Amino acid sequence: MKKREKILRINGDILSVFRICNEVGWESLKEISVYRIIYISSVLYSFKYPSKENPFSEDYDFVTSLRGPFTEDIKISLTNLLVNEYLVENGKQLSLGKETSNKIDDLPKYKEKYNWFEVVIYILAIYGEEKIYDFVVRDPEYQENLQTNSIKEINIEKGNKTYSNLVKLKETFERALGESANELDDKKYLEYYFDYIFSKILRGELDHEL
Amino acid sequence: MNFNDPDIVNKIIENAGHILRQAKSTVINHPKFKILSSNYLEKYWMNRVNKKNLFTIYIKESCLDKLDFKKIKSNLDTVIQNTLHTSNFLEVNENFEVLLSENHFFKDTQEAKGYLKSKSEEGYCVFFFGPVGVDAFVKGESVTDLNFFYSNEDVERFYEKGDISSIKDVLRSYQNHCLRKQFEYSRFFVDKGTIDKLGFGNNTLVNKPEKFMRDHLRNFLAERIRHTFRIEMELEATKRELDIYTEAEGESYFFEIKWLGKSINQERDKISVNYADARAREGVKQTLEYIEELVEVMGANVRAGYLVIFDAREEKKEIDFQGFSNVDDNLKEYMELFDIMPPLNLSNVHPS
Structure with a gap:
């Protein structure tokens, strides 16, 4: 029963991702992008809400794989959503199917996670779906697990390496701007963080650096 | 990622005014503004064969909430492309349907930039497609400064x-x-x-x-x-x-x-x-x-x-x-x- 509830919650997250992606003009997604978007959202959550419990923690056990962060449960959910026509597959692309459900709104912490997905996807959409790979492959927490060949699940809790980097970025702005930094909110820091990573990637400066 | 690097701190200090101004702008920080400029307009510019073709697309700030990216993508490749054959100054709505198409030819960059800024003061987001990329103007200010030349005459002189x-x-x-x-x-x-x-x-x-x-x-x-x-x-x-x-x-x-x-x-x-x-x-x-x-x-x-x-x-x-x-x-x-x-x-x- 517990497993079934978990899959339902993950179903809800996946459908949220597809709905928000539709709003930014991504009508379909590669399966691998679904894993990556949920991973990025989960690893960054505690930066925005440091005093809240990370709602992704109870459902996601990401491990490193050759294709990026992976968890069997997303795989199961995707199959479930495809079989029930909430999603349809066209080649290697997935998109929303003819079935829709309003019940997912009632899932625990659904709205909280939906709002957070919205923040993350709207930032990712600035760069395009094809750039999500660049961000995930250079994500400090993911890289640490990869480099140490860790078989343990990736830490998405507060204090993970990505979180620590964001905190450092924020402290740097606060040091440089003094009190004026109060005018910047955490969402803005997230944007700067992505901006910083992608500008480095574009200049080819982040290939080996953690 | 060394955020303690003095270069990064200095760069933030140097750009403090710009950072804080942009952080306050409800238009530039609108979640759809950046997606529109980076993921749609810049890509559109990049795919154009002749980048010396200068033109401007402007849209009311109030349309940002309603932007429909699927329609925008489709209209950029059809309606906009066709309209640009005869006009270089287009007002569009949230779907990028053309509301007004005109031609403006400026004698030099200064005149062109002045006009685009004044247009943006009237409540429009103005996107200028220049030889180097897309520059945006919001509320009388440049959001980006990629292009050096804003008029055909200046570009011609450069390419002479x-x-x-x-x-x-x-x-x-x-x-x-x-x-x-x-x-x-x-x-x-x-x-x-x-x-x-x-x-x-x-x-x-x-x-x-x-x-x-x-x-x-x-x-x-x-x-x-x-x-x-x-x-x-x-x-x-x-x-x-x-x-x-x-x-x-x-x-x-x-x-x-x-x-x-x-x-x-x-x-x-x-x-x-x-x-x-x-x-x-x-x-x-x-x-x-x-x-x-x-x-x-x-x-x-x-x-x-x-x-x-x-x-x-x-x-x-x-x-x-x-x-x-x-x-x-x-x-x-x-x-x-x-x-x-x-x-x-x-x-x-x-x-x-």
Whole structure:
């Protein structure tokens, strides 16, 4: 029963991702992008809400794989959503199917996670779906697990390496701007963080650096 | 990621005013504004064949909430594209349907920029598509400052063609401005998927890249120098071909192209060749042989034969010509008509 509830919650997250992606003009997604978007959202959550419990923690056990962060449960959910026509597959692309459900709104912490997905996807959409790979492959927490060949699940809790980097970025702005930094909110820091990573990637400066 | 780097702190301090101003702007920080400019308009600009075509698209700030990206994508490729055939100043709605199309021709950049800023003060987001990229204006201020020229007259003056005496400046510009743009350099290399799959390194050139390099360089020269640049001009006796050839005031100039680095084979599963310094030394000899044949057999009035080297090695080192020791003595007298251009560095810093 517990497993079934978990899959339902993950179903809800996946459908949220597809709905928000539709709003930014991504009508379909590669399966691998679904894993990556949920991973990025989960690893960054505690930066925005440091005093809240990370709602992704109870459902996601990401491990490193050759294709990026992976968890069997997303795989199961995707199959479930495809079989029930909430999603349809066209080649290697997935998109929303003819079935829709309003019940997912009632899932625990659904709205909280939906709002957070919205923040993350709207930032990712600035760069395009094809750039999500660049961000995930250079994500400090993911890289640490990869480099140490860790078989343990990736830490998405507060204090993970990505979180620590964001905190450092924020402290740097606060040091440089003094009190004026109060005018910047955490969402803005997230944007700067992505901006910083992608500008480095574009200049080819982040290939080996953690 | 070292955020304690004093350079980063200094950069934030330097740009503090700009950062705080932008952070306060409800328009620039609108979640859909950045997606529109980065993921739709910049991509649209990038895919345009003629980037010297200047135009402006403007949209009411109040439309941002309702932007429909699916319709925008489709209309950019249809309605907008067609309207741009006859107009250069378009007002659009949230779906990028054209509300108003006009033509504005500005006498210079200052006038154009002034007009775009004033338009943005009327509650519009103004996007200017210039030779270098898309610049946005919001509430009377520039959000980005990519373009230097905003009027056709200024662009024309910039592109005014020089004569052959400007060849070294033109090649410098080719290196510094053209070969550093991702959409230009990425075309010399195999795609990212193949790079990742085969693991030969980012700088893996396409199969037989020499013809592509020749045509790419020739097109650049033809745009900036007023003479006619021919390719594959055949030499009378040996039937060998000059890569690029031109004549100016009755004098002949030619360019022999060589490349260093590795290229993929036709089947795209192995490296076919990997050229190092020896290839550049062969180029010296070959160029001198061409000069000899042009002068002695064809009686051409050769002013200069240039060796142009595209350096696509992963690690760029100074090319060792070994004092031209591979050049036969009988060719050395033609050295006075020979020159080596500074190497054109090709780096696939961000594979696509």
